[in-house]
Amino acid sequence: MEDSQSEHQRMVRRHHREKKELQARIQSMKNAVPKSDRKRRKQLLLDVARLEAELEQKHQQELEKFQESFPDDSNLDSVTEDLAKMDLENQPPRLSRAQRRCERRAAIERARLERIAEAEREHLASFRHDEEEKLAAILEAKNLEMKDIPADGHCMYRAIQDQLVFSVTVESLRRRTADYLRKHVDDFLPFFSNPETGDAYSRNDFMSYCHDIMHSAAWGGQLELRALSHVLQTPIEVIQSDSPALLIGEEYTQKPLTLVYLRYSCNLGEHYNSVKPLEAGAVGGTAPRLL
Structure with missing residues (x-):
């Protein structure tokens, strides 16, 4: 029990450290691209969304693997089992561990797609702004x-x-x-x-x-x-x-x-x-x- 808890704490601390390292890396990437370079800034948005999604997916997979390795050491499972013994009306059926994993994976995928979609919307908005500025200059000359x-x-x-x-x-x-x-x-x-x-x-x-x-x-x-x-x-x-x-x-x-x-x-x-x-x-x- 103590070994599993220590392992879990080490994993959580590592995840926190990796997130901070990624944010530092992202900031360095942003500093390396001049704000005037619109083309590279557009690509940067997509790269940042991909890196964040990949790290989140990696952490989730490690958490799931840990839970599979220590199936009897989950506070969530204990609470769920206690609730299952109570005679509560109109309660939804208890989800299995596999169902919970599927739901977490689906939530992560939805969040990943939303970040990519948001980056693409910003990408398109930047293209639109550039196009309108160029056209305004051409028309003004006429x-x-x-x-x-x-x-x-x-x-x-x-x-x-x-x-x-x-x-x-x-x-x-x-x-x-x-x-x-x-x-x-x-x-x-x-x-x-x-x-x-x-x-x-x-x-x-x-x-x-x-x-x-x-x-x-x-x-x-x-x-x-x-x-x-x-x-x-x-x-x-x-x-x-x-x-x-x-x-x-x-x-x-x-x-x-x-x-x-x-x-x-x-x-x-x-x-x-x-x-x-x-x-x-x-x-x-x-x-x-x-x-």
């Missing part, structure tokens, strides 16, 4: 600022709608995009593929895709923007944070419509916003009126 568009699946079409100098519905833009793609299927089909598998679309798949453009909130991308530039006979400029601006429909001479592409701003995925002048004034250039 005397523009971002104009928020709802993230409802129609954002690309709503951003185009916002840039036009005449009234048009999102439904009309979607319908005209789908109609143009159907009429020029041979021009666009080679560039369409399944986003999950990478397999090329068949002609029937392409027609089904066009149907979804008209009748759902399917997201739009570069090929839909190219179709819209032909429909509107107007260039479309897409400003991005980490790449040069993309100009679609450069064969047209109208003033481009300007969209902002964001990779990290929306929890659901990629997103398009519109722009507006930093000072009051008209937005967008002259464009042909839709019939």
Whole structure:
């Protein structure tokens, strides 16, 4: 009995020491990464969450191994056995040692996943902040600022709608995009593929895709923007944070419509916003009126 208690105390003291050592190591890791180095700071968050989870799991496994080695030296078991002898109503059944181990392991795993998820959320928030800062600088050089568009699946079409100098519905833009793609299927089909598998679309798949453009909130991308530039006979400029601006429909001479592409701003995925002048004034250039 005394030997097992001494062993338990040594293990508890060692666990406490290892936790302090890990915290010192984490602090040293943090000090080694400059706060200005956002990329390394992001990775640091994930590394810290992994190290803490690994140590907690190691300690839990050692505790369980100790309890298995000294099954008759558990105060918790003694208390549980005494309670079991009492005639209490509406009490849940006593859990076995194996069930308690499973519950502890499940709790540790939940805590580990939550720490990793929190680190990833901070990681994403940092990416989002960086992206917004870069875009703000790019737009300021053009005397523009971002104009928020709802993230409802129609954002690309709503951003185009916002840039036009005449009234048009999102439904009309979607319908005209789908109609143009159907009429020029041979021009666009080679560039369409399944986003999950990478397999090329068949002609029937392409027609089904066009149907979804008209009748759902399917997201739009570069090929839909190219179709819209032909429909509107107007260039479309897409400003991005980490790449040069993309100009679609450069064969047209109208003033481009300007969209902002964001990779990290929306929890659901990629997103398009519109722009507006930093000072009051008209937005967008002259464009042909839709019939």
